Amino acid sequence: MAGRTDTKREILDVAEQLWLHRGYNGFSYQHIAKQLGIKSAAVHYHYPAKQDLGVALVERMRRRFARWVVRTAELDGFWPKLDAYIAIHQVYLDDDSKVCPTGILDAEFHTISDEMRRSARELTREMHGWLTTLFRDGREKGDVCFRGEPDGVAAVVGATVQGALQIARAVGRGSFHLTIDHLKLQLRRREPTVDA
């Protein structure tokens, strides 16, 4: 035994590291097994097929995001909440320059199973939904200034953060911070705007 009862969770943990670092097609059951000091058949015992593991990874991300939403509800005001959303991604960047789950899911979208795709779609919608609510409430309270509809800015912000995280891999972390700083600058209240 020795391997103990939380092997299943440990597999998911190792798989998640590999996944966000190398992509779904960039790791195998052998990589996971080697890191845990078990045999790849043991991984198959817990997750018979790789798509089972893949779905479990995305579903765990969804549950984690749902719990994050609950925790984040306690933060008050638009900016602390937006910063919390950005902080999720900042953690990926700092942790060996990983990317966010939706980023990798989208990039490899045409190589994953239907069920993974469904989960990926749900996760993306949940994140976009949260951002939309954030911007609707933020405008109502006068914390943030933007044109158009809340779901529009939400889409821009979601895409920007995901894109910035990826681009930072190629050109360095400074690029992420430049992007985020400017994104926030554009959203700030009313200030003496620099124009033409």
Place this chain on the structure above:
Amino acid sequence: MAGRTDTKREILDVAEQLWLHRGYNGFSYQHIAKQLGIKSAAVHYHYPAKQDLGVALVERMRRRFARWVVRTAELDGFWPKLDAYIAIHQVYLDDDSKVCPTGILDAEFHTISDEMRRSARELTREMHGWLTTLFRDGREKGDVCFRGEPDGVAAVVGATVQGALQIARAVGRGSFHLTIDHLKLQLRRREPTVDA
């Protein structure tokens, strides 16, 4: 022969389709060979190792972008040029929902060769440089309104377009258009801004 003299280019064309659709780790020499009706060893003849093919793909993208920059110089004004930049990505979206080269390169960044990484970095910098110039000139001529520095907005716009293209895979094309429309809305001159 029959196979003709442009086999090398045909290989690159097929590889590019597969690459932008399934990712670098999502296709093999056999996929390319089968589509062209040749043997995979013939692909190795032209591109001995897969990383040679990979570098060739990125380098061609860089040359293509450089030519695009020259062509685009003839367009006058900020908005037609920005629309041209977006149109590049729109084409990827419409062509079987592909993603942009930098998007896939960033996602699989830790699984590609050093030389591919170098090329990817260059391509990213070239695109960001072009956008930066676009925003600097656009502000000078009063065509566009933004806070902060040109390279900041350029980073935001680059990240947004790349992110939006990927996200559209999961939730549909409408998401790309929503994002782009709102991005442009935020950049428009001065209008009767919707505030709090």
Place this chain on the structure above:
DNA sequence: TTGCCTCCTTACTAATTAGTAAGTAAGGTT
């Protein structure tokens, strides 16, 4: 016509992939 060069095929290798089947050791239940 001899020989070389280009572009390909046939025929392989060695490694890695996902996945399965059968067996086993430990612990709990009856």
Place this chain on the structure above:
DNA sequence: AACCTTACTTACTAATTAGTAAGGAGGCAA
């Protein structure tokens, strides 16, 4: 004591991977 379940290991398959080596067919040049 007999038995079942959980969590593995050993040992395998079949497919696919990148990559190589040797050979052949056609065109071109001397």
